[in-house]
Amino acid sequence: MDGRAVAQAVREEVREEVATWVASGHRAPRLAVVLAGDHPASASYVRGKRKASAEVGVESETIRRDADISEQALLELVHALNANDGIDGILVQLPLPGHISEKRVIHALDPAKDVDGFHPENVGRLLIGDPAFVSATPAGVMELLVRAKIDIPGKRAVIVGRSNIVGKPLAALMMQRGTDATVTVCHSRTQNLENVTRQADILVAAIGRPAFITQDMVKPGATVIDVGINRIDDPSRERGYRLVGDVDFDGVSKQAGHITPVPGGVGPMTIAMLLRNTLAAAQGTYR
Numbered sequence: 001m002d003g004r005a006v007a008q009a010v011r012e013e014v015r016e017e018v019a020t021w022v023a024s025g026h027r028a029p030r031l032a033v034v035l036a037g038d039h040p041a042s043a044s045y046v047r048g049k050r051k052a053s054a055e056v057g058v059e060s061e062t063i064r065r066d067a068d069i070s071e072q073a074l075l076e077l078v079h080a081l082n083a084n085d086g087i088d089g090i091l092v093q094l095p096l097p098g099h100i101s102e103k104r105v106i107h108a109l110d111p112a113k114d115v116d117g118f119h120p121e122n123v124g125r126l127l128i129g130d131p132a133f134v135s136a137t138p139a140g141v142m143e144l145l146v147r148a149k150i151d152i153p154g155k156r157a158v159i160v161g162r163s164n165i166v167g168k169p170l171a172a173l174m175m176q177r178g179t180d181a182t183v184t185v186c187h188s189r190t191q192n193l194e195n196v197t198r199q200a201d202i203l204v205a206a207i208g209r210p211a212f213i214t215q216d217m218v219k220p221g222a223t224v225i226d227v228g229i230n231r232i233d234d235p236s237r238e239r240g241y242r243l244v245g246d247v248d249f250d251g252v253s254k255q256a257g258h259i260t261p262v263p264g265g266v267g268p269m270t271i272a273m274l275l276r277n278t279l280a281a282a283q284g285t286y287r
Contacts, residue, residue: 001225001260006147007140007268011056014275018057021283029282030059031089031115031274032081036074036100037067042093049091052271058278061087071100075108082110088282089115091274094165112286115277117169126172133277133286138170140269141204141225142179148258150202150223153180158197160213160246161206162187166227170204193217205246215251223258227266 022028031053035046046062053060065074074096081090090113096102106114111121117135125132145152157174161167162185174181186196188207197203197217205213206227218224228246245262253259260266280286 001144001148001223001258001265003140003144003260003265003268006144007272009147010143010269010272011052011275014058014272014279015056017279021279022057026282028057028059029088029278030061030086031091031278032084032087033060033062034065034074034077034081034090034092035062036065036069036093037097039095042095046093049271049274052275053278056275058275067097069097069100071104074100074105078105078108082108082113087113089113089278091116112284113281115274115281117277118164123164123169126169129176131286133281134173134273135165135169136270136273136277137166137227137266138173139273139277140266141170141227142173143273144225144260144266144269145202145223148223150258152202153178155181155201156184156199157181157202157204158184158186158200159204159206160186160193160197161204161208161227163206166206167204170206174202207246209246210244211246211248213247213252215248215255218252218255220255221257222255224252224256224260225266226260226262229262229267 033046033049050060050062081087090109092105094102106118109119111119114122114133117133122132126134159167159171167185171183171185174183184196186193194217198219200219200222202223204225208228210230210232224247226245226247230244231241232244234242243263249261
């Protein structure tokens with residue numbers, strides 16, 4: 001399953017919609033990205049967002065703050081962005097410095113500008129089936145499944161990982177009326193995990209452990225979605241490391257019917273869905 005190709009198709013759709021929106025007399029959607037500290041992966045991800053935004057006609061502003069910014073100062077920045085009518089979407093890049101409560105910062109966001117879909121109001125609306133901003137990675141997984149024409153209703157879906165960013169919202173999406181999967185969420189305390197994963201028609205790995213899902217854990221013909229992005233040392237690479245997923249791709253690809261690679265699978269979809277959310281925020285259509 002080629003996430004890069006699907007993401008490019010989504011981005012092209014967003015670009016066309018943005019052009020139509022602007023041509024009808026509206027200003028371009030505007031996204032504010034807050035980056036506290038100099039976490040290398042976060043900085044790289046933010047650069048990718050800025051480039052992708054420009055390609056589809058979304059204006060993007062990166063607001064950088066030192067890692068020693070106080071929690072109060074960061075909250076005041078979020079409140080100022082909430083009140084700024086020229087900003088449609090706000091994204092606070094995680095992780096935050098250790099002395100800052102991610103929960104307090106997320107709760108401070110205006111739900112109507114929360115294009116990451118992390119605010120409790122958006123999460124709650126998702127759970128009860130109301131329109132909401134949905135976290136970009138779970139939304140990207142669902143988009144991949146739909147565009148690959150994977151049959152979901154009535155199928156057994158197993159998600160390995162229960163994070164608030166991926167596992168929980170993805171479970172909610174898969175259980176929605178119209179999707180109608182039978183969903184099991186597993187985690188590090190799940191007993192006999194391999195017995196559960198082998199029952200999955202759709203298996204999603206989002207546990208943050210390199211090559212954790214092996215061939216013997218996968219049902220023949222299953223669709224396997226690898227959300228993990230892990231750096232492992234590799235002296236043969238110029239950077240000294242390479243990226244791998246939570247799935248042992250070489251082994252599992254012999255067993256699965258469909259599988260996403262890392263990189264090039266779910267990762268590109270995350271930014272594409274973020275851009276879609278930003279356009280929706282500008283249009284006020286998420287509700």
